[in-house]
Amino acid sequence: MNIVTSPKDPTRIALAPSPEKITVLSPVGYPPKVKAKTLAPRLESLDGRTVYLVDCRFDDSIELLKQVQTWFARHMPNVTTRIISLSATYQKDDPKTWSEIKANGHAAIVGVGHCSNCSPAVATHAITLETKYGVPTVGLHTDKFSRVVESVTKMAGLPQAPRAFVPQPVMGKTTVELEAYVNGKDPISGRPVMQEVVEALISRSVDNGARP
């Protein structure tokens, strides 16, 4: 029972009935059960290794990956990099490309996740390389999609999937601007983008997902 004060006479009080409580059904569907996955073993070092830069073919993804390739040439010349575009659009799984990377490479960077569909796709392709092909992989996205990536990797059972972010947008940016993205800091973590990427591929910094 609620006690309310009359607005006309604050000294008087009146008793009002409690609002009735009702029962309703939940409108939410049933989520899939999440099965935990683990990362591929990390490399001791990238020296002398081949890193595939996987272009998801959305907007100007390949232009950013060219700047990643330039960064490796300047800062880690002992690393071989190969840019490879997906066989079709990012909307399809691409076993042919994954097999080539597995056969001829040691690590991968998949990018760029910078749209509502391609960001989940980039995250998923990276998880495929990690868990089905055993290739250490980093997903490269723009910052606008950080929560999308968080959600997708969590529901895929690999919330620790390595990722790095550059500013949005990539589309239409000049070579100089994209170079600055790659040489700059991850807007989400505040750490240098390429430091994050390299450390995620080698053993000393990555949580492999093993839980007690």
Place this chain on the structure above:
Amino acid sequence: MTTEAAEFDHAAPRLLDPDTEDNLQRLFLENSWTDKLPIVLPTEKRVAEMLAHTSHSPDEIVGHMQPTEFRVAWEYTVEKVAVNAVMAGARPEYFPVILALAASEVSARSSTSSSASAMVVVNGPIRHEIGMNAGVGAMGPYSHANATIGRAYGLLSQNLQGGSVPGVSFMGSQGNNYTYNNLTFAENEERSPWEPLHVQKGFKAADSTVSIFWGCRSTTFCLGLREKYWREHVRDMLAGIDGHSAPCLLLDPITARQFIDRGAFDSKEKLIRFIHETGEMPAGRYWDLQLVQNYVYPWATFGQEPMATWLKAAPDEPIRIFPEKDVNVVVVGGEANGYWRIMGCKYRKTVSIDAWR
């Protein structure tokens, strides 16, 4: 692809904790279970009334839905669809239509950053049984059935696919006002000079169906067909439809008959062929469209036709950018005048309503 071998968690409580109407309205709003408008609270009595209008069991799995490819799909039952139908204010007799929409597994809350909307066309006897509008104002808020069925489609999509929350599970950069009721209307079969949409899609005229289109980001509009330049005017309208989408002609019956008068298109197929032949663009300009680069060019390089052949065209050579199979025609409107429009959207599927009665 994301539903393969998936198991689903049905452990969540069926009922929410009892509370006052005001508090429950607030709860639904704050949990992003609404379209930000007040809803009808899904009490057990209301949900039971909804369920009484289908022969299907409340526990039957209707389908799986996801906000985009590469995001996990969630599962839902007949009862879950009923809950969302109640929330939208739908009458129980509309329920088979809403179940058919849910069974399509096409989300009306796609996360696409392009801000797409679904468009729903209802055909067959059900239109009259539940009072759907195919005439004056069919695409506006002038029919309880049109309004609430379309709203239910949106609500069930967001709640049964695991959410539609900006920044997480919805990334439509500008949003799309059509998604309030997903352009839900009935085809004006009685005033159309052609066979109805669902017959084109392989159903019988006596069947009741929902057809779902998707896109609805570009629209062009015109009044009638002038004698001298009608072909050119149509060409101009088609130039306004994004090259990655497809034209769906939404014709008032007056204009449908005028297409027969002007072009002798005595079937939808003949009109569709004319649209295909008219929608041209120089190859160089077409391939430079960003969406074409993203979604068409990769398939062309993969050898998929007709795009692979288009790649061989010289930059100035016109190519017909809308394949016949992607062009659709629907007759809707009340003959207040011969206005018509072209909606840029792709056909997804047609689902039987009768199967959900």
